[in-house]
Amino acid sequence: MxxxxxxxxxxxxxxxxxxxxxxxxxxxxxxxxxxxxxxxxxxxxxxxxxxxxxxxxxxKEKLYEAALSQLLNAELVLGFPRARFGEAVVRMLLAPAPQQRNPLPMMLLASADPTARAITERLLTELFLEPMARWYGPERGAEKAACFSLLASGLTLYRQIYPLAALEGGLSDETRGWLAGAFQSLID
Amino acid sequence: MxxxxxxxxxxxxxxxxxxxxxxxxxxxxxxxxxxxxxxxxxxxxxxxxxxxxxxxxxxKEKLYEAALSQLLNAELVLGFPRARFGEAVVRMLLAPAPQQRNPLPMMLLASADPTARAITERLLTELFLEPMARWYGPERGAEKAACFSLLASGLTLYRQIYPLAALEGGLSDETRGWLAGAFQSLID
DNA sequence: ATGATATGTATACCGCTGTTTACTTAAGGG
DNA sequence: CCCTTAAGTAAACAGCGGTATACATATCAT
Known part of the structure; x- marks a missing residue:
């Protein structure tokens, strides 16, 4: 040895x-x-x-802010090709180990405490929603970014917080298509 | 007097x-x-x-269970007409005072504590997801019910928990249509 | 009216939480 | 080599949480 x-x-x-x-x-x-x-x-x-x-x-509060702000980053999503945007997002959100470096669970679970909620809301707006709204463009960009977050957070909620068997591995092609279509139709 | x-x-x-x-x-x-x-x-x-x-x-735990189970009820949604289902759901979720007797905020905010989360998951499945899956029918009913909850919870999250101005009153007809279409396309 | 019981109250307990204080020890330049 | 300073530790504090206990009082049948 x-x-x-x-x-x-x-x-x-x-x-x-x-x-x-x-x-x-x-x-x-x-x-x-x-x-x-x-x-x-x-x-x-x-x-x-x-x-x-x-x-x-x-x-503890400042630690939470530091922890979340390091995770909140719009760059990954904003780099996806616009033509196949829906598919790429769904593939990312349905990846086998999505909990790695994903800010969404942290946001969802922090929504209870008022202090943490206020911090989360501010960081989410500054670091994600506003960049994404600009990415979508001047025409209803903010609404589209909100709808994107709505879909992504809802999916994460029922995959990681209240895990539903219906959304696990064997998700049917039809449902995957429905999800991808919902994301894609925010662009087209 | x-x-x-x-x-x-x-x-x-x-x-x-x-x-x-x-x-x-x-x-x-x-x-x-x-x-x-x-x-x-x-x-x-x-x-x-x-x-x-x-x-x-x-x-306190039992009180939470009693409080949530009284609120969780699929009947209202399941009574909407199938032909105009998306419109009806969006009108309900975008109503001016949605916080009245709506179980969704309670579910979203309770997701942090493990005990409350377990209770919520059980009640949600028994009292909402399973009835709704039956309502959707045998063909991917569970997946459709999950997608419905995903949309409704996401919308509630960004209307009541992290209120986004983009989803408030003056929501454009296009975005309303996108939401209604997403709900409706789970049926068609 | 009166006693038994259902209903509501006052209080204390014990464990946990974020933070502060005073202290100990390792690191690295002079 | 030493000694100043950065890094880490141990312990305690003050407050709050859910809950149990012992007690007080309104209600109702007899």
């Missing part, structure tokens, strides 16, 4: 610790929501001390 | 008190969700003592 390689990394690394907290927070908030996730849950998963949340983020 | 009519009702009325708690619970759970609604909030709104929740419902 081999001797353990001496790790050149210092045992104390502020940036690494901060990132570990942020990652654990994203996982926990996406699984149990804002209120039902305790600071001690997050720090235990990250393997650090609970007091470090206050040190690195100021408060 | 007139003398106050002597109220023939007794000051202590168990059924009336129980109903007051149930109603206050529906309002509070629909506004702040399961975790962020305290038993003391509910009983204060109902004007009764906090201990009465345990007496009449056993626990």
């Amino acid at each position: 081999s001797m353990a390689e001496p790790d050149p990394r210092p045992q104390r690394d502020a940036t690494r610790t901060r990132a570990a907290i942020l990652h654990a927070a994203q996982q926990a908030f996406s699984a149990k929501g804002y209120t039902d996730t305790g600071v001690r849950d997050i720090t235990a998963a990250a393997g650090v001390n609970p007091a470090l949340v206050s040190r690195y983020f100021g408060s | 007139s003398m106050a009519e002597p109220d023939p009702r007794p000051q202590r009325d168990a059924t009336r008190t129980r109903a007051a708690i149930l109603h206050a619970a529906q309002q509070a759970f629909s506004a702040k969700g399961y975790t962020d609604t305290g038993v003391r909030d509910i009983t204060a709104a109902a004007g009764v003592n906090p201990a009465l929740v345990s007496r009449y419902f056993g626990s």
Whole structure:
């Protein structure tokens, strides 16, 4: 057997610790929501001390804001080809492991607490809805972006929060087509 | 001025008190969700003592179950005419005061707490999705019911939880038509 | 009227939560 | 090598949560 390689990394690394907290927070908030996730849950998963949340983020609330804003990013969706937009979106949302780096569960589960809801609403508007409205164009862009979010959030709700067997793996081609058509018809 | 009519009702009325708690619970759970609604909030709104929740419902959890199951009812939607189903649903969901006796906000906000989520999932399936799947018919009825809920929940999410100006009153005829068409195309 | 019971009240308990404080220890430049 | 500073720790605080307990009082049959 081999001797353990001496790790050149210092045992104390502020940036690494901060990132570990942020990652654990994203996982926990996406699984149990804002209120039902305790600071001690997050720090235990990250393997650090609970007091470090206050040190690195100021408060649980600020940590939530940092965690969500890192996840909310319109670029991925906005890069899909317009001609096959519906198909691409449905393929993404129906991917086998969609919970990875997806801000939607976090948003849905954070909607209960008023503080987290206000933060979520602001970030969602600034980082997603407004860019997407511009992408759709001047003609009812905001309404189209809202309808897009409505579809995507509803689908995520019944795939990850209240998982329905009807929307799992063996989804029929007809229903996939209905979903893709709904997304696509926002463009055409 | 007139003398106050002597109220023939007794000051202590168990059924009336129980109903007051149930109603206050529906309002509070629909506004702040399961975790962020305290038993003391509910009983204060109902004007009764906090201990009465345990007496009449056993626990906060049972109260939530009673509150939601009274609201979850597929009959209204299932009575709409099939030919103009999409229009009727959109008119209902876009009504000026939709928060009255609408189970959707309560469901959306309760999705954070694992206990409440489990209760909600069970009631939603038994009281809504299964009847609706039968209503749609044997051909992909469950998938259609899921798509219906997906649309309705998404729309409610961005009308009541994260209220978007784009979905408020002055919604364009085109977008209304898109919504109605999405609902209708689940039937045709 | 009177006692039994249903109804409602006051209060305390215990566990959990976010945050602060004072302290300990590792890191790295002089 | 040492000593200043950054990084991390341990413990406690203050408040709130759901619930159980012991108590008070209105209601109704007898």
